[in-house]
Amino acid sequence: MSGAHAHNLIAEAAERLAAPRVSFEFFPPKTEALETQLWDSIRKLEPLAPSFVSVTYGAGGSTRDRTHRTVARIVAETKLKPAAHLTCVGASREEIDGVLRDYWSAGVRHIVALRGDPPGGVGAAYAPHPEGYAGAVDLVAGARKVAEFEVSVAVHPERHPASATWAADIENFKRKLEAGATRGISQFFFDADVFLRFRDRLAAAGVAAPVVPGIMPVTNVKGLKKMADGCGATLPGWLARLFDGLDDDPDTRRLVASATTAQLCAHLAAEGVEDFHFYTLNRADLTLAICRIIGVRAKEQAV
Numbered sequence: 120m121s122g123a124h125a126h127n128l129i130a131e132a133a134e135r136l137a138a139p140r141v142s143f144e145f146f147p148p149k150t151e152a153l154e155t156q157l158w159d160s161i162r163k164l165e166p167l168a169p170s171f172v173s174v175t176y177g178a179g180g181s182t183r184d185r186t187h188r189t190v191a192r193i194v195a196e197t198k199l200k201p202a203a204h205l206t207c208v209g210a211s212r213e214e215i216d217g218v219l220r221d222y223w224s225a226g227v228r229h230i231v232a233l234r235g236d237p238p239g240g241v242g243a244a245y246a247p248h249p250e251g252y253a254g255a256v257d258l259v260a261g262a263r264k265v266a267e268f269e270v271s272v273a274v275h276p277e278r279h280p281a282s283a284t285w286a287a288d289i290e291n292f293k294r295k296l297e298a299g300a301t302r303g304i305s306q307f308f309f310d311a312d313v314f315l316r317f318r319d320r321l322a323a324a325g326v327a328a329p330v331v332p333g334i335m336p337v338t339n340v341k342g343l344k345k346m347a348d349g350c351g352a353t354l355p356g357w358l359a360r361l362f363d364g365l366d367d368d369p370d371t372r373r374l375v376a377s378a379t380t381a382q383l384c385a386h387l388a389a390e391g392v393e394d395f396h397f398y399t400l401n402r403a404d405l406t407l408a409i410c411r412i413i414g415v416r417a418k419e420q421a422v
Contacts, residue, residue, distance in 0.1 A: 139384075139415050140394045141167060142202075142331065145401055146175040147185035156401055157189070163403035165197055166417035167410055170394070173231050173271075173304075176204035187221065194226040202271060203227050206235025207258050211250035215258070219265040229269040231304065232258045232295075245281070256294045263299035274303035274330055276317035280351040289324045296328050303328065304396050306350050307335035309358050309379075311386035331394045332387055336380045336405040337362070338372045377405055381412040388413065 143164055148154040161172070174189050176182060186203060193201040203222050205215065222230070234245070234255045252258040255272055262268050272295045275288065282288035292303060308314055314332050321330065337343055340354070340362045347354045358379065365372045384395055395413075397406045410416075 139388065139410075139413055140170050141410060141415055142170045142172060142394070142396045143406065144173045144175065144333075144396065144398045145189070147182045147189045148401070149185075153401070160399060160401050160403035161193070161197065161199070163407060164399070165199055167407075167415055168418055169199065171200045171202045171229055173202040173204060173396075176206050176233070176235070183218065187218070187225075190222065190227055191225045200229060201227055202229035202231050202269075204231045204233060205258065205262070206233045207247060207252040207254060208235035209248060209251075211248055212252055212261065213250070215252060216261065216265050219262055219268070223266040223268070228267075229271070230262050231271045231273075232262055232300065233273055234258070256291070256298050259295050259298040259300050270300045271302050271304050272300045273306065274317075275306045275351060276308050276314045276332075277306070277351050277353060280349075285320060286324075289320060289326065292321075293324070293326060296326070301328070303330040305330060305333040306352055307333045307347075307398060308352055309335075309337070309355055309383065310353070311383055311390070313353070314387065314392075315390055329394070331396045332392060333396050333398060334380060334384060334409075335398045336376045336409060338369070338376045338405070341366075373405060377408045377412070380405070381409050384409060384413045 145157060145161065148157045164172075172193065174186050174193070176186050190201045190203045193199050205218060207215070210218075219230070232255055247253045252261055259270050259272060262270055272292070274292055275282075278285055278288050279291075282291070295303075305314065305317070318330065335343070337358065340359050344354050344359075346352075361375050361379065362372060365375070387395075397409070399406050
């Protein structure tokens with residue numbers, strides 16, 4: 120894509136999409152320093168008035184307490200609407216329902232319901248807890264029984280690694296919707312056509328529920344490749360080549376990341392996408408820059 124064409128795409132997106140809707144994902148911090156970094160990021164992104172902010176839940180429920188504390192603090196100290204991630208792994212229905220009731224009592228009204236990765240890590244065999252929810256479909260139904268939660272679920276624009284066929288993958292999403300989910304949030308991807316083809320597959324299968332593209336600004340290709348391989352996402356060769364020789368140049372990596380991610384968002388916006396979910400990695404700088412490029416401003420700066 121030429122620089123002029125990219126500029127035109129971004130300009131056209133800003134013109135036709137006066138107020139893109141955005142949401143942000145954070146993860147619960149492990150240390151005091153990371154806690155400070157997280158809250159600096161939250162404070163910087165809060166003025167953009169996101170639709171919601173999600174907080175992840177570690178493998179096997181390993182961050183349950185930290186996730187709950189982070190979500191509760193967001194409710195108490197900000198105007199943001201938190202969406203708490205919740206998984207089926209390593210917990211009984213009674214335990215999970217207790218977490219759901221605690222979230223509701225804390226003022227949380229939005230859940231991101233996920234099966235979760237096996238305790239052995241991505242690629243290991245998954246076995247449900249003997250007294251737990253079997254998977255995301257059951258978890259969605261269970262959450263809706265506990266309270267009137269809004270429920271988001273995961274979708275994979277390049278097909279879930281455990282799905283044998285596209286038909287099976289889409290049927291699983293349909294069952295989540297039938298159980299009470301309201302939207303899908305996609306796994307990250309780096310080629311707009313990947314998401315657009317997925318959107319076409321859903322439409323052909325009669326799925327009308329909204330699906331929000333998950334956007335991951337790339338700065339560390341080596342680390343990202345391992346993550347992408349685990350979730351079935353393709354890291355394009357052209358994107359990897361842009362970062363060749365930049366291992367010791369973080370400033371240039373951030374500039375490349377902001378340019379390529381803004382182009383991705385602009386392409387999607389030109390195809391009618393109006394919502395973007397950013398995987399922030401608890402850092403605000405890149406997400407802020409990309410949001411500005413695609414026309415998202417703090418409320419007092421909006422035009």
